Amino acid sequence: MTRGTGDSALNFPAAVLDAKPYVPDWAGQDRRGLIRLDRNEAPGPLSPAVADALCAYVRDEGVHSYPEYPRLATALGEYCGVPATWILPTNGSDQGIDLCVRAFLRPGASMVVARPEFVIFGHTAGLAGGSVVGVPYPSDLRYPYQEFRAAVAARKPDLVVFVNPNNPTGTPVDVEFIAEIARSVPDVPVLVDEAYYEFTGATVVPLIQELPNLIVLRTFSKAFAMAGLRLGYVVAVPEVVEQLVKLRNPFDVNALAQVAGLAQLARRDEMRAMVEEMMGDIKPEVVGFFQDRGVVVHPGAANFLLVRPEQPEETVAALREAGILVRTMTHPLLAGMFRMNLGTREEMTKLMNVYRDLTNTGLGPETER
Ligand SMILES: Cc1ncc(COP(=O)(O)O)c(C=O)c1O
Known part of the structure; x- marks a missing residue:
């Protein structure tokens, strides 16, 4: 008998029944060997030294014991300029989002965020039974400062969320504005997702001392090239960390x-060199390529862009045909766009060559029709 297509006889809460599972674009495809620009990942594998550290750990210490985290919290505290007691390692920053949303949103509670926001926020808020007050980004995708300020003042939310810079819009938020909002609602948690911090250098971590309602989420999935290992962390005052740790299972972050996280932190100069090349050289070149061809492009502040080709569906399919995965946007504000993260120089050259060929053969704005 096949199962799994109908309603379960079990008594799931409505919030679970109403939720949709998160299914990434191109799920189920074998992505190996393709140029993967669809998930905002880092382009290259871990450096051989980090891979060696992983192999040595498995060989010499093994993975038969549960992990412990004191060294990681200390190293992360040093990286962030805070004491180790301000750090909570998480299983990716998705888990940081989950912990904070579960901690602060009970049924009927509300969360204010600029929309469209990183999708896991709405998903976890829905599961918690909370409501989302989404302040829309305007069509130019700039941050809606005034509207956001007004929404926080009017709605008295239980949780305020900033995604800085936001995924998928790439929009940065002025750190001073985040501080202003945090100051205006001192008893409301203000969650700041800084998944792309290494690409922007903008952070509110130094403000946590003065504004202890700030809670920062970070990840090793992006600039540190560890999406497959699932490592993130929360930075907050110890009083907040002490509560959040109760919502995380004791061994959720694997050994x-x-x-790998410790080895990457020890080699952060390599990460910085990669970021510098990507943001300083590769990104302007790719953005310029699209702009020169009259294609609408939103560069954003992070390692990804939004592109609006003349024929979106056909373009995404043709790129896929050429071995390049990009992400189709479904939110109405971003209709007709695809999101692509930056890759290596070689990958970007291939992307630009393929795109040029496509548009020259009939799929784009510069084609004569
Ligand atoms: C803004 C934002 N926050 C969090 C995450 C989740 O990252 P992680 O892999 O650490 O769970 C992502 C991943 O794309 C993201 O774009």
Whole structure:
């Protein structure tokens, strides 16, 4: 008998029944060997030294013991300029989002965020039974400062969320504005997702001392090239960390994520060199390529762009045909756009060549028709 297509006889809460599972674009495809620009991942594998550290750990210490985290919290505290007691390692920053939303949103409670926001926020808020007050980004995708300020003042939310810079819009938020909002609602948690911090250098971590309602989420999935290992962390005052740790299971961060994270922190100069090349050289070149061809492009502040080709569906399909995955946007504000993260120089050259060929053969604005 086949199962799994109808309603369950079990008594799931309505919030679970109403939720949709998160299914990434191109799910189920074998992505190996393709140029993967669809998930805002880092382009290259871990450096051989980090891979060696992982192998040595498995060989010499093994993975038969549960992980412990004191070294990681200390190293992360040093990286962030805060004491180790301000750090909570998480299983990716998705888990940081989940912990904070579950901690602060009970049924009927509300969360204010600029929309469309990183999708896991709405998903976890829905599961918690909370409501989302979405302040829309305007069509130019700039941050809606005034409207956001007004929404926080009017709605007295239980949780305020900033995604800085936001995914999928790429929009940065002025750190001073985040501080202003945090100051205006001192008893409301203000969650700041800084998943792309390494690409922007903009952070509110130094403000946490003065504004202890700030809670920052970070990840090793992006600039540190560890999406497959699932390592993130929360930065907050110890009084907040002490509560959030109760919502995380004791061993949710695996030992190998910790080993690789420590090795990456010890080599952060390599990460910085990669970021500098990507943001300083590769990104302007790719943005310029689209702009020169009259294609609408939103560069955003992070390692990804939004592109609005003349024929979106056909373009995404043709790129896929050429071995390049990009992400189709479904939110109405971003209709007709695809999101692509930056890759290596070689990958970007291939993307630009393929795109040029496509448009020259009939799929784009510069084609004569
Ligand atoms: C803004 C934002 N926050 C969080 C995440 C989740 O990252 P992680 O892999 O650490 O769960 C992503 C991933 O794309 C993201 O774009």
